[in-house]
Amino acid sequence: MVINKLKVIVLVVILGSILLFALALRNQNTSPLPDVSNNENFTENQPTVTLELLTPTQNMKITSPVFNANEKIPDQYTCNGPNTNPPLNFGDIPPAAETLVLIVHDPDAPAGDWIHWLVWNISAKTDGIAEDTVPENAVQGTNDFDKANYDGPCPPSGTHRYVFELYALNSKLELPSTVKLKELEAAMQGKVIAKTDLVGVYSR
Numbered sequence: 001m002v003i004n005k006l007k008v009i010v011l012v013v014i015l016g017s018i019l020l021f022a023l024a025l026r027n028q029n030t031s032p033l034p035d036v037s038n039n040e041n042f043t044e045n046q047p048t049v050t051l052e053l054l055t056p057t058q059n060m061k062i063t064s065p066v067f068n069a070n071e072k073i074p075d076q077y078t079c080n081g082p083n084t085n086p087p088l089n090f091g092d093i094p095p096a097a098e099t100l101v102l103i104v105h106d107p108d109a110p111a112g113d114w115i116h117w118l119v120w121n122i123s124a125k126t127d128g129i130a131e132d133t134v135p136e137n138a139v140q141g142t143n144d145f146d147k148a149n150y151d152g153p154c155p156p157s158g159t160h161r162y163v164f165e166l167y168a169l170n171s172k173l174e175l176p177s178t179v180k181l182k183e184l185e186a187a188m189q190g191k192v193i194a195k196t197d198l199v200g201v202y203s204r
Helices: 002-029 181-188
Strands: 061-063 088-091 099-106 114-123 159-169 192-203
Touching: 061 192, 099 181, 114 181
Parallel strands: none
Antiparallel strands: 061 088, 099 114, 099 159, 159 192
């Protein structure tokens, strides 16, 4: 009789332990989910910025009254003439733009992409650049001739393309005129809201 009673007690203890363990598991699995409604690091279902909003390039324009796209740049705007900058017209600047950046370069240069002109902090209200002028309050950077001004096409031989790139930025750039292309591009990161270009050609 004593042995049977001990068996019953042991069985009851074992069953009770199993029941308590099962209840503990149930409570753990049904605990409430964390509240993420006010968590700034929670990004699920948050809207994302589209590429179109970042680079609406389809509207902004840059043209010149002295040469059309992919046509010859007149001699007076090259090293075979007075070497003054050509007149340029800007159009459809995004309303959110505060300043413009102009980069003129020759991707066909023997030494690699050659910078002819860097200009930044052009007012977004400017509708263009007149011949042989720099927009008021704009800053000219240092080109690959080591000069802070415009130097026109001057290819050693053959036909080269000259790209006039116009960027719209949402802020000004605090840079000195000693800055070259690499530093300018680094400062522009995260500020560009539109881009367009005009390509002219020149032969020697």
